Amino acid sequence: QVQLLESGGGLVQPGDSLRLSCEASGRSFSEHVMSWIRQESGKGREFVAGISWNGVHTYYGDSVKGRFTISRDNSKNTWSLQMNSLKTEDTAVYYCAAPESEAMSNIFEPKAYYYWGQGTQVTVSS
Secondary structure: OOEEEEEOEEOOOOOOOOEEEEEEEEEOOOOOEEEEEEEEEOOOEEEEEEOOOOOOEEEEEOOOOEEEEEEEEOOOOOOEEEOOOOOOOOOEEEEEEEEOOOOOOOOOOOHOOOEEOOEEEEEEOO
């Protein structure tokens, strides 16, 4: 059974940093794009960041560019999201996600992802 498990969420103040991690089990994702997607209460899911299988290419949503950094460790089947300069509008449930196959049509589309973690809450508030 494939499982994605996020960790690292919490309550922080504006301007603070937080690091999210995701560990996959049940299969290897070393040849897959891996991503982070978030969902604010009452809104749809939003692409945050993605990384190619070899870590060479990274992709970010416009609202987080320059503040968030995605990385991965294929040897451990894990990937992470370093979030700096957090804003109140970053408050959301953050999910790690992976596509079913190595080929992916649109990395920015949440519906294109097949495997999802249970989500971790990030709250940015003063």
